[in-house]
Amino acid sequence: MCRTLTAFPTTCLERAKEFKTRLGIFLHKSEPGSDTGSVAKFEWGSKHSKERNFSEDVLGWRESFDLLLSSKNGVAAFHAFLKTEFSEENLEFWLACEEFKKIRSATKLASRAHRIFEEFICSEAPKEVNIDHETRELTRMNLQAATATCFDAAQGKTRTLMEKDSYPRFLKSPTYRDLAAQASAASASLSSCSSAEPSRT
Known part of the structure; x- marks a missing residue:
């Protein structure tokens, strides 16, 4: 001891x-x-x-x-x-997704989903992550009925990129x-x- x-x-x-x-x-x-509030x-x-x-x-x-x-x-x-x-947005997005999955309120889930999309996913987002067009569009469609798993594909791509590259x-x-x-x-x-x-x- x-x-x-x-x-x-x-x-x-x-x-x-x-x-x-x-x-x-x-x-x-x-x-x-720099904003590291989610970190x-x-x-x-x-x-x-x-x-x-x-x-x-x-x-x-x-x-x-x-x-x-x-x-x-x-x-x-x-x-x-x-x-x-200059690639901290990947980790910040991954962390945002982890926090997003903990939300239990459907209203808060939908609201937070749109904020994450606007911040990290949409074209020319302030912290746009490097994902392919198909994954971006799939995520956009998922937002029409937001669930705790709507960012899974994008989060998975970002995690793989960090693990293999950064x-x-x-x-x-x-x-x-x-x-x-x-x-x-x-x-x-x-x-x-x-x-x-x-x-x-």
């Missing part, structure tokens, strides 16, 4: 703080003033156990795209990377490679500090 922060040597705490700082720098590389914010726990868990979380992002998307911090990091490639570049980016190295080092340091701490009786 992880001990509290005060139980660890100063060198361990300094290493953890350095890791936290580097994570903050990475996640704030995106351009200021999960970076979360950093105050407890030592969360530092260990976050290190494991960072290293898990390279295991699969699903693990990345299931992590709030992974989504925030991936979004920051996509902004450097995700591999994210993993190969110097920033993520450095972040993963820091996570490995922090995890090893925390384990070392934990095992080196004198036992109490």
Whole structure:
């Protein structure tokens, strides 16, 4: 079990703080003033156990795209990377679809469906995603009787595009490679500090 922060040597705490700082720098590389309201914010726990868990979380992002998307911090990091490639609309659309599926009110469902379509799908939309004409028209037809699945085809195409194109570049980016190295080092340091701490009786 992880001990509290005060139980660890100063060198361990300094290493953890350095890791936290580097994570903050990475996640704030995106351009200021952009709308990221639908994107999960970076979360950093105050407890030592969360530092260990976050290190494991960072290293898990390279295991699969699903693990990345299931992590709030992974989504925030991936979004920051996509902004450097000017393709953040793909992830924002995917996230909007995930939230859309949770709506239970038929009235709200129809209203939100049209907003998503206008923002991401229609021609010359402010955050137009890269999908083929057939998928665009299928989605347009689905809006005539909006259901929780009306964006499934477009969302699937966008997800595949991110997984096959953007995700591999994210993993190969110097920033993520450095972040993963820091996570490995922090995890090893925390384990070392934990095992080196004198036992109490």
